[in-house]
Amino acid sequence: MPTDYYQALGLPRTATADEIKKAYRKLARKHHPDLNPNSVDAKKKFQEINEANEVLSDPESRKKYDAHGEQWKHAEQFEQAKREQGSRAHSGSGPGGSPFGGGAMDEEDLFSSMFGRGRSRHAKFRGQDYQTELRLDTDGAYRTHKQTLNVNTGSGAGASSKQIRITVPAGVENEQSIRIPGQGGAGVNGGPNGDLYVTFIVAPHPRFKRVGKDLFMTQDLDLPTAMLGGEIMVETMDSKVKLKVAPETQNNTKVKLKGKGFPVYKQEGQFGDLYVTYNVKLPTGLSEREQELFRELASIRNTAAA
Amino acid sequence: MTTAQRITVEVFATHQGVDITFVHALHERGLIRITVLQEQHFLEPDELARIEQLARMHYDLDINLEGIEAICHLLDRMDVAQREAQVLRERLGLYEVEE
Numbered sequence: 001m002p003t004d005y006y007q008a009l010g011l012p013r014t015a016t017a018d019e020i021k022k023a024y025r026k027l028a029r030k031h032h033p034d035l036n037p038n039s040v041d042a043k044k045k046f047q048e049i050n051e052a053n054e055v056l057s058d059p060e061s062r063k064k065y066d067a068h069g070e071q072w073k074h075a076e077q078f079e080q081a082k083r084e085q086g087s088r089a090h091s092g093s094g095p096g097g098s099p100f101g102g103g104a105m106d107e108e109d110l111f112s113s114m115f116g117r118g119r120s121r122h123a124k125f126r127g128q129d130y131q132t133e134l135r136l137d138t139d140g141a142y143r144t145h146k147q148t149l150n151v152n153t154g155s156g157a158g159a160s161s162k163q164i165r166i167t168v169p170a171g172v173e174n175e176q177s178i179r180i181p182g183q184g185g186a187g188v189n190g191g192p193n194g195d196l197y198v199t200f201i202v203a204p205h206p207r208f209k210r211v212g213k214d215l216f217m218t219q220d221l222d223l224p225t226a227m228l229g230g231e232i233m234v235e236t237m238d239s240k241v242k243l244k245v246a247p248e249t250q251n252n253t254k255v256k257l258k259g260k261g262f263p264v265y266k267q268e269g270q271f272g273d274l275y276v277t278y279n280v281k282l283p284t285g286l287s288e289r290e291q292e293l294f295r296e297l298a299s300i301r302n303t304a305a306a
Numbered sequence: 307m308t309t310a311q312r313i314t315v316e317v318f319a320t321h322q323g324v325d326i327t328f329v330h331a332l333h334e335r336g337l338i339r340i341t342v343l344q345e346q347h348f349l350e351p352d353e354l355a356r357i358e359q360l361a362r363m364h365y366d367l368d369i370n371l372e373g374i375e376a377i378c379h380l381l382d383r384m385d386v387a388q389r390e391a392q393v394l395r396e397r398l399g400l401y402e403v404e405e
Contacts (some may be wrong), residue, residue: 029367034359035377038388175392179355192321195355204399211396 003050005065015068024053033129038175038199043131078218127194128185134198136168138205142237142263144170151196153185166198171213171265174202208237213272215261218279221245226280236260236274245277251280312348315340324361332360335375 006013009023027049029035036042055072064075071078131149140147147168152161164183172178179201184194208215219234226263230249233240234257241257254277262271286294319326329349333340338357341348349357363377365367 025368029369032362032367034362035367035381037381037384173392181355191323209396209400211400212393216400 008048008052009056010202013057017059020053024049024057029054029097029221031220038177056146060063075092114181127187127191129194130184130196132196132198133201134166134168135201135203136172137203138210139237140207141172141202142170144168149198164196168200170263171267172200172202173212173265174200176200176265207235208274210262213262213264215272217272217274219276221249221278221280223283225249225281226251229301234276237262245278249278249280251278253278312341312343313354315347315349318349318354318357322358322361324365328361328364329357331371332357335371337375339377363366371401 006015009015009020009027011019011023015020015023025221028046031042031046031049033039033043033046036046055065061072061137065072068075068078097195130151130153133148134147134149145168146165148163148165150161150163164180169178180196180198181191183196187193189285204210208217210216217234219232221232224230225232225245226249227247230245232243232245234243237260241260243255243257254275257274257276259271260274264272266268283290315326315329318324319329324351329338330340330347332338337360339350341350360374360378363374364371367378
């Protein structure tokens with residue numbers, strides 16, 4: 001994240017408050033996450049311009065930023081240290097005094113300096129929305145389960161993290177996002193908390209390919225079973241099923257196992273289908289006897305065809 | 307759904323710091339649903355996130371209602387296109403041979 005807020009908004013250091021507002025609005029309309037769903041780049045860019053705007057649109061913060069640059073957040077400490085040095089000769093406020101210079105800045109001033117103007121007509125501020133990713137394997141997306149998430153809160157010097165426990169619903173898709181209301185940043189002045197958006201990254205399964213609620217897999221079939229028919233065991237996501245193979249089954253034959261696919265998101269008890277494609281494995285390393293039998297088979301088939 | 311599970315337009319507007327007329331204007335344009343029960347106007351809980359999103363567009367980004375309406379249509383189309391692309395990517399994966 002660039003430390004030069006003026007550069008982030010594409011403005012000279014002499015920009016007026018109106019120019020800052022206009023530049024922010026213009027860039028926000030381009031990069032706001034609401035207008036660029038699922039775009040990580042836009043989200044990052046918006047965070048940059050938002051932070052720049054929060055600081056530069058507030059005269060007090062801007063003054064500190066102009067004076068101290070990227071260390072502007074510590075301006076209070078610098079100022080306080082100066083004041084303490086100067087006031088040691090006088091009585092001083094002592095350890096119980098206000099950390100904001102003898103109470104010159106009340107709570108509301110502090111919040112407005114932290115959060116900028118926003119909807120300036122309103123006293124309440126909604127907390128910041130948090131975004132996080134949760135990586136799952138296919139089994140994790142198959143079953144509804146609870147999982148603990150580490151959520152990064154804040155950025156820069158104020159960065160920290162918190163743990164929350166969420167329910168991962170069965171059937172979530174790769175790159176699907178869910179919103180967890182109220183788990184974002186705390187609201188200000190009685191405003192509501194922000195929300196937490198969790199994006200699931202579902203890793204592919206080594207055996208199954210998933211298309212929505214349906215699963216696809218390839219099952220090897222030996223030549224005698226393909227020719228003469230028989231029974232095979234197939235492993236589905238949660239069990240093993242016995243499949244009857246019809247005689248003279250062709251390579252790439254597809255069979256559907258109804259209800260053996262993936263759970264349908266938020267529709268309990270409903271599942272997609274599992275499609276099994278047979279891959280007939282031709283034998284290799286034939287013994288002399290096997291070769292003899294194949295020759296015999298070929299001659300029978302040639303005679304029949306003649 | 308009972309009224310206890312719904313939120314009134316007035317409460318939502320006060321809580322979010324938006325004008326009540328803005329919420330009604332969204333409803334008039336067909337962008338959100340408002341249910342009237344016993345002469346009170348209620349919002350649907352599953353639409354609150356969307357209404358908050360539209361409020362951000364209006365109040366934070368200074369986009370007027372006509373602009374919001376156009377953006378909503380485009381976002382809906384984008385959502386459909388993204389879902390289609392996702393399904394097509396998954397289908398394409400069926401034909402990819404792993405090395």
